[in-house]
Amino acid sequence: MLLGPRQDIEKIMANYPILYTSQSMYAVKCSKRLPDLSFKFGDHFYRLNIWDLTYFRPSRSVCILGLKAVDMSPQAWILGDVFMRKYYVKFDVGRNSMGFAPARHYRR
Numbered sequence: 001m002l003l004g005p006r007q008d009i010e011k012i013m014a015n016y017p018i019l020y021t022s023q024s025m026y027a028v029k030c031s032k033r034l035p036d037l038s039f040k041f042g043d044h045f046y047r048l049n050i051w052d053l054t055y056f057r058p059s060r061s062v063c064i065l066g067l068k069a070v071d072m073s074p075q076a077w078i079l080g081d082v083f084m085r086k087y088y089v090k091f092d093v094g095r096n097s098m099g100f101a102p103a104r105h106y107r108r
Contacts, residue, residue, distance in 0.1 A: 001066050003078040009069035028062040051085050
């Protein structure tokens with residue numbers, strides 16, 4: 001799940017044809033061409049498309065996105081499994097840093 005500040009998630013979802021929402025999660029038509037969502041860390045962009053963002057599909061035509069709006073600091077995001085299944089994340093506690101790379105096992 002990608003958790004983001006409510007105001008940011010609502011701006012993002014204004015670009016998507018929403019079918020319905022439930023508990024701040026969003027359902028969209030899987031067949032629609034939807035804008036990608038990108039995160040920038042340092043000089044690199046990490047892009048997620050509709051299939052990356054899909055949390056599950058209750059039917060062939062409906063996709064539930066792994067995006068959830070929460071009341072949190074505007075600078076905070078929790079990237080969670082939706083991001084980490086596509087990108088390998090290495091946490092280096094000693095250096096207080098993180099690194100990212102495409103996950104080798106990821107197939108969508």
